[in-house]
Amino acid sequence: MKKRIAALLLITFVIILAGGCWSRVELTELAIVLGAGVDLAEDGRILLTLQIARPGAFTAGSEGGGRGKEAASWVISAEGRTVPEAERFLAMKIPRHIYWGHCIILVLGEELARREGTGIVTNFYQREREPRENIYVLVARGRARDFLETYSSLERTSAQAAGFLERMKTGYTVQLRELAEMLVSRGIQPAVTAVEVTEAGTMPGQVPGGPPPPQKEVGVAGTAVFKQDKLIGWLDPWETRGFLWLKGEIMKGVIIVPGPEQPEKLVSIRIRRGKTKIIPEYNGEYPRFLVKIQVEGDMVEQQTRENLATPEKIKLLEEEMASEIKARAEAALDKVQGEYGVDIFGFGEAFHRKYKKEWRKLKYHWDEEFSRAEVEIAVDAQIREIGLLTRRAGIPEE
C-alpha cells in the first residue's frame, strides 16, 4: 500500500511539474485585442491596426469612475508585407502578448477590399488558434484605421460598440465563418456590413465649463457587395433593407405606408416576424425565381385622423405594406442583379438544392445566369395588432 501510494504521488508530481503550467498566461501579461483593422499602405504593403483594451479603465469601483478619466483603448498600427508580419512588428511595440481571443471586429479598409480582396487577410484569422470564427467582418468606407480610432459614448470602446451594433442586427451582419462559407460557395457571393465614421451625438452636462468636444463614432452604412473576394460596390441602408428581405435574414424595423384616405399622412408598422422562401424554376434556358415573403407587423403610429380599426382599412394597409416591402426588395434586386451582377442572395444555393444536375453545368458561370434570371417577388403582409389605441386623439377633420 505504502509503495503504491508513494509511486502514485511521485508520478503525479512528475506529471504536474514536467508539464510546467504549459500555456499558462496571466491576464496582466495579455494585450487584449478588441478590434483589428487592415488597410493598404501607400507603398502597397499591409497596414495592420489594433484596438487594444486598457484594462485599468475597466474597473468598476475605482475612485472617480473608470470611464471618462482614462482612455479605455489604445490604437496602434504597423506595416508589413503580410498580416502576421505586421503583427510581429506590432509585437515589438506592445509589451504584452497580443491576445486575439476576444477580438470582436475585423475591419477591412475600402482600398484593400477593392484592390487586394479579403483573402489575404482572413486566411490568417481562420488559421490562427486564438481568433474566433465569430468575429464580425466589416468593410469601412474609407480607412479601417480611422474607424478603429473612433470613440464610443455608450460603450467603453468603439470595437465593442461596433460589435453590439452588429449584434442588434440593424444591418446585414457577417461573421468570419459565414464569410468563409460564402467565399467557397459558388451559389452565393459575399456581402459584408459596410461601416463608416459618423458624427456622434452630444453628451450634455458632462463636462463642467463647456460642451464636450464632438466625437467621431461608428455607424452602420449599408452593405458592401463582393465579387469573389473583391469589393465591387455598395448598397445604401435603404437598399440593404430590401436585400435583407430577399435573404430572409432579419425582420426588424418599421415600414412606413400612406394612410388609406389621406395618402399624404403616414402610418408606421413595426415588423414582428417574417419569412422568406425562394422557389427556383428552370426551363432549360434561364432560371426563374419566385420569392415569397410572408410578414406580420403591428401598427405603432398613425399620422392620419381616420379610424383605422376596421377590417377594410386594415386590409388596405396590409396591401400598402406588401407593396412597400416589394418595392424595397426590387430596388435591392435591381441594383445587385442589374448593376453588380453578383448573386449575394444565395439564389444559386436554392437552385442547387432543387436542380442538382443542372447546377453542375450552371455553377461555373452562375453570375451570368443570375444576371439574366427572372425574379418574381410576392409579398403577403398581415397586421396583427393595432396597439392600445383604436384611433388618433382629436376631432376628425371633416
Added chain:
Amino acid sequence: MVRFLKPRKPGMVKQSNQQVSQSRESSLPDTSWKEQVLSPDLDTNLAQIKAILDRCSDVMYREFIFAQNEQIRLALIYTDGLTDKEQISEQITKALALEVAMAAPGQEISKSRALEFIKQRGLCVNEIKQTDKIREIIQAILSGDSVLLMDGYATAIINGTRGWASRAISEPEAEPTVRGARDSFVETLRTNTALLRRRISSPNLKIEVFKLGEVTNTEVAVAYIEGIVNEKLVAEVKSRLQRIKVDAILESGYIEELIEDHPWSPFPTVNHTEKPDRAAAMLLEGRVAILVDGTPFVLTVPNLFVEHLHAAEDYYERFIFTTAVRVIRFFSAFISLTLPALYIAAVSFHPELLPTTLLLSIAGQREAVPFPVFMEVLVMELTFETLREAGIRLPRPLGQAVSIVGALVIGEAAVRAGLVAAATVIVVAFTGIASFTFAYSASIAFRLLRFTLMFLSAAMGLFGLITGVALIGIHLCSLRSFGVPYLSPAVPMTGTDLKDVVFRAPLWAMFTRPRLIARQNQERQEQNLKPAPPETRPRG
C-alpha cells in the same frame, strides 16, 4: 516497481508488533484480581477492594449493621458523584439499617436467611444483581452502581443507583433545523437510548450494549430494528466492534476510525448525527446506529454519499420545496469543490471562456495585483480556512472581533490595497458559503479536494481540473460502506431509490425502503396513500 520503494521484509513488521503488545501488557499494574472471586469474610473482601481502589479518593465505603440482626455487618461501596446519593441513603442504608424492621417487626433474621430477606424485602432499589466476581464488582462501582457486601456471604449485591450531573437535552448545535424536533443527543448513553426508544416504541428496536476500551470501559450500544435491518449487517457491525482493542473510546469518532471501510479516503463512510429523529429515521431505513457513552454524536452505518447532502428537515417540509432546496445543495457541493479551480483555469489558461465584458472587468481588477491568479486564490482560500478555524476555536466572546477583522481587513482592505482582485474575493466567499450548505463531515472532504483541484488546474488548466474531477468520481465509485456502494442509488443505479436523491418523492409515494440497505424487508407502507378531497357525487 521502483527499487527504492520496496518495503521492509514482512517478518520484521510482525515482530515489532508483538514486541509492542508485550511491553504494553507488562507496563500495566497487577491485574491478577480480575479473575478472583469474593471470600465469605467481609473484612477480607473490603481490604481487597480497598487495595484495588487504592488512592481512588472518590470511592466511598459505608459500613453499617443490619437492623434485624446485629450480628450481620454490611458494607456499601459506591463512587461519589456517579451515584444518586438520596437514593442510596433512602433505599439502601436507611432501609436496611432502620426501616427493614417494620417489614417483619420483632423477628430476628438468621444469618443464613439474611441474603434472601434483604434481596426480597430489605432493599428498595429497583435494579439489583448478585455476583461474586471481583471484576464485576469493581466495574459496577466505577460505573455508578453501589455494591453491598455482607459478612458471611461470598456474594455481593449490585444496586442500580447511577445518577450523575449531566447536561440537559438541548437544541442540536451542529445540525440546526427550522422545522422539526429540537432535541439532541447528550453525553449520557442511557438518555440517548431513551430518546431513541421514545421515537420508536416497538419491541423490535433492539439496543445491545458492549464495553469497549481497555482502560475507559466505555459503554457502546448497537441499536437496530429487528425485521427491518439486514441481520448480516448487524453481525458485521458487532464483529468490527469486537475487533477494537484500544485503551480508550472517548468519542464516537474513535469508533468511526476503527470500523470504517476506507481509512485512506477523504470521504467519510460512516455517518453521524446528533438528532434523535434523524437517527430514528436511519434505523427505520434498515441502518444500524452505534451510540457511545460520553458523546452526543451517534454513528449510523451503512452510509451513502447522498446522506451528507440531505438534511433531517428534508422530510418535514413539503416535497416540492425540499427538492428545490436539494438542487441548491447539490449545486453548492459542486461549487465548493470546483469554483476556485474553475476560476484559476478560466483566468490563467482559457480567457476565451469568459465573455468579453467580464474578462475586461476581471483584467481591470487584476491590473494592479502583483501575484499570479493561483497564488492569489490560494492565499485567499487559506485565509478563509484560517478564519473559519479561528471562528471555531475562539472563545465565544471574541467571535465578533474575528468577523470584523475577517470581513473588513481581509476583504475590503486587501482589495483596496490592490493585493487581491475583487473577483477573487467573490469567488472565495461564494465557495466558502456554498460549503456551509451541507453536512460538515462531507464539506471537510470537499475543502481538502478543492485545494488539490486548484493545484491541478493551476498546472494544467481545465484539462487538469477535469482530470481531478474524474479521479474523484472514480474514487467515489470504488468506495463501499458496510457492503453498500457509496454512490448508490445513483451508481449502481437503483431505479426505485432515486426517489430520494435529488428529487425527494412525496411521503405517500415512498413505499419502499432503500433496496441495498433494507434487503430483507422492502415494503414500508401502503401504496395508495395519496391524499385527495372526497369524491363528490355527480349532480342529478
